[in-house]
Amino acid sequence: MTAKLSDRATGQALEPVVPTSATPKKRRGYWFDFNQSLPVNQRLILGAVGWVAFFLLWQITAQMDLAPDRLYPGPVAVFDSLKTLFLEQNFLSDVISSITRIVASFVIAVLIALPLGLLMGSFARVDGVLNPLLGAWRYLPAPAFIPLLLMWLGTGNSQKITLLLMGVVFFLVIMLADVTRQTPKVLIETAKTLGGGRRIILWTVLFRHSLPGYVDTCRQMLAVSWTYLVIAEIVAATDGIGAMMMRAKRFVHVDDIMAGIVTIGVLGLLFDVLFRLIYRKCFPYLGRSHS
Amino acid sequence: MPSSNGLSISNVGKTFRSGGRDIQALENISLELPAGKVGVLLGPSGCGKSTLLRMVAGLENPSEGTITLNGRAVDQPGRDRGMVFQDYTSFPWLSVKDNVAYGLRINSDRSALNEGTVEHFIRAVGLEKFADAYPHQLSGGMRQRVAIARTLANYPELLLMDEPFGALDPETRWQMQDLLLGIVRKERTSVMVVSHDIEEALYLGDVVFFLSRHPGRLKEVIHTDFKSALPPNDREAFLQSEEYRRLELHIRRLMQDEGRDAA
CATH class of the missing domain: 3.40.50.300 (P-loop containing nucleotide triphosphate hydrolases)
Known part of the structure; x- marks a missing residue:
């Protein structure tokens, strides 16, 4: 029972009274009612159940001789090779170059997309010019530009960062513009009748109202960035997580390839958690209900 | 005429x-x-x-x-000509105090800010205990009080x-x-x-x-x-x-x- 009643006079939440002596009788349909909200510890347990089941299934199928161990290693073998990679093969420097590429390209993408998205979401005439143009660019697959980028920029970091940038920047502009456009008109009109000029309203209402939405959009687009990373590092790269995986393929080190996949997954998750923390720390006024 | x-x-x-x-x-x-x-x-x-x-x-x-x-x-x-709308228009990212001060701040009205105008109107609408609260913690009536105080503090x-x-x-x-x-x-x-x-x-x-x-x-x-x-x-x-x-x-x-x- 997490429903809260709101006391109109004080705005404080009142917890419903729950009998404490006898254990409450479980209603029919207790396990699978619609729209239930679960306490945190139960969510953690359920999440762990999913993961443990996955690893068990993986380990069991790996031991069942469905495929040669070399081609289908179990989780234990993969974690072993992960340890070897970090301790003996300097995998950390690969990880660091990958993170550097992601962060550099994403910072540039945000620096380009934020002003454009803010202006497009605020002014219909800016949107009228840029939306048809940038909206169309979204549908051009970034990897299709690899041959061009290789010729223009060579095989170095700038080519990889440009590819990552192209993969996210167009989506980012359109999505940030959408977030900006959701600013309630009545807030803008209130600011106008309080004497706010265009520049002041742009910053103190539209930008400020959209800020949580911007952070959330960046969190989602960063996940897309990680998918382009592997593509960028598979082509003519000497370092990075993707490059390591391509080297491993040449020697049929499937456990190393899987270790690379796991590393990317964990890193992606860590960045996601980081953005969620920023969101919660910076926007306490949204409350828990996100209303 | x-x-x-x-x-x-x-x-x-x-x-x-x-x-x-x-x-x-x-x-x-x-x-x-x-x-x-x-x-x-x-x-x-x-x-x-x-x-x-x-x-x-x-x-x-x-x-x-x-x-x-x-x-x-x-x-x-x-x-x-300050306007109060039917919809709740408190800026959710500003506390009650900062909402009421918003108009004076964007107009750089230093003297009104220093004279305690904000506190005066927060008191006038009876929200002095909630000066540091955020709008999502307030009831509908209290949010309209914020909107009224914010508009009046701007001396329309x-x-x-x-x-x-x-x-x-x-x-x-x-x-x-x-x-x-x-x-x-x-x-x-x-x-x-x-x-x-x-x-x-x-x-x-x-x-x-x-x-x-x-x-x-x-x-x-x-x-x-x-x-x-x-x-x-x-x-x-x-x-x-x-x-x-x-x-x-x-x-x-x-x-x-x-x-x-x-x-």
Whole structure:
């Protein structure tokens, strides 16, 4: 029972009274009612159940001789090779170059997309010019530009960062513009009748109202960035997580390839958690209900 | 002749284009609201009363006619005409205190900020205990108090309100009406309120402008001078007075006529 009643006079939440002596009788349909909200510890347990089941299934199928161990290693073998990679093969420097590429390209993408998205979401005439143009660019697959980028920029970091940038920047502009456009008109009109000029309203209402939405959009687009990373590092790269995986393929080190996949997954998750923390720390006024 | 003191609306009309057709929302409205008075725009839904208020705010432009406030023509929104909306408009990222200070900050009004204007109006609406709270922690009535304090702290020459208490439950609405009248009398602010509630209109207004619809026209101007003979802030006495009953019945009949025309 997490429903809260709101006391109109004080705005404080009142917890419903729950009998404490006898254990409450479980209603029919207790396990699978619609729209239930679960306490945190139960969510953690359920999440762990999913993961443990996955690893068990993986380990069991790996031991069942469905495929040669070399081609289908179990989780234990993969974690072993992960340890070897970090301790003996300097995998950390690969990880660091990958993170550097992601962060550099994403910072540039945000620096380009934020002003454009803010202006497009605020002014219909800016949107009228840029939306048809940038909206169309979204549908051009970034990897299709690899041959061009290789010729223009060579095989170095700038080519990889440009590819990552192209993969996210167009989506980012359109999505940030959408977030900006959701600013309630009545807030803008209130600011106008309080004497706010265009520049002041742009910053103190539209930008400020959209800020949580911007952070959330960046969190989602960063996940897309990680998918382009592997593509960028598979082509003519000497370092990075993707490059390591391509080297491993040449020697049929499937456990190393899987270790690379796991590393990317964990890193992606860590960045996601980081953005969620920023969101919660910076926007306490949204409350828990996100209303 | 429009007087130079107060709000003056002369021959104002508004035509919207919709689906290739012109729709006349307001036709030839002329009215005067002297400074320091409370005016109410009352009428059935669709009579264009909110549109008229938005034109006074400068958020929309009239198709014909002119609007002047204290002798100056209105053509865009400005600090002199602060508006309170029916929707909750507290900025969710600002505390109550910062919401109330918003208008003075964006106008760089250092002197008003230093003189304790913000604290004065937070006290006036009875939110001193909630000065550091965020809007999501407040009830609907409290959020409207924030909106009123924020608008008044900016010292508008005319306070505009578009059905400000329409979303509140009856008891809170009555409280807010008394609160508003108390502040407005003390600060001598001019107010124009849009309402569709007859009791609210007569209780708040010194002058009630009744608008008819399709197109919106000014049908009748009702003065509520009878209230000066009543004890102040006494809703019971107001509701039981003979004048109130007479005017309420009169306006109710006007409303019913409007309803019949529409049907």
